[in-house]
Amino acid sequence: MRKTLFVINPNSSQSVTDGIDAAMAPLRHDGAPEIRCVTLADGPPGVQTQHDVDDAALRVARFAREHRHEACGFVTACFSDPGLQALREIDGVLSFGISECAALTALTLGQNFGVVAILAGSIPRHLRTWNAMGIGGRLAGEVAIGRGVTDLADHHATLDAMIRAGERLRDEHGAHVLIMGCAGMAPYRARLQEACALPVVEPVQAAVSMALGRIQLGW
Structure with a gap:
């Protein structure tokens, strides 16, 4: 039976999920796991505060537990990686967070990386992630665009x-x-890369690419 790689959007915005789903097109191939992008409709319109992140973590974990038997893996499609560690306690499936995977991918593309954040309030959460990963010294900086999800x-x-x-x-x-x-920035990768003449990492693509590689290699 062909199992599914679930890409979980923990906010209630279907337009965000649609943009993520479109970004998955280059990664869908015959014989590969199905990539299914889902919206948690009972979530907030955007995961933008620590309260939102904590709430989303519970919703993501609940969804994963309910779908574990049909899944080969889960991707938490929110840049704060809500619920990632709880998902990694579920035996038999792989779990990935998009910020972690984006940073690891970026480090293979250059000496340092910069983050285009949505809101200034998001940046301290991101900094905690980079420091916890031990890669704070590879961060060039973060700039917020001042726009919510x-x-x-x-x-x-x-x-x-x-x-x-x-x-x-x-x-x-x-x-x-x-x-x-x-994750809501997914439709803009190609145009941002062209305008800035730098490699641009779309985090959900980075996480799904890693997940598919792990699944194919049986790791």
Whole structure:
């Protein structure tokens, strides 16, 4: 039986899930696990505060427990990786967080990385993650675009803000690689990369790529 790699959007925004799903197109192949992007409809419109993260962790873990028998793996598609450690306590399935995978991918593309964050309040959470991973010294910097998750649907304004943030990370902070610091930014990777002339890591693509490789290799 073909099992499923679940990509869990812990906020209630279907438009965010749709953008993530579209970004999975290059990773879908015959014979590979099904990649199913799901929305947790009872979540907040956006996971933007520590309270949101803590609440989302419980929802993600509950979803994983309910679907563990049909899953070969879970990807937590929120840049704060809510519930990741709880998912890793579930035997028999792989679990990945998009911020962790994005950073690890970025480190293979350049000496240091910069993060395009959504809100300034998100940055301290990100810094705790990088320091816990032991890679704080490889962070060039983070710049927030000042737009919440629901605001990302305004394509023109969001892309303009992301390009300006990316240029600041490149020119002022010396970033060699950019990471998009929210799963809701998925539709903008190619245009941000072209505008800033730097490699840009879309975190859900990074996590799903790692998951598929692990599954194929039987690790």
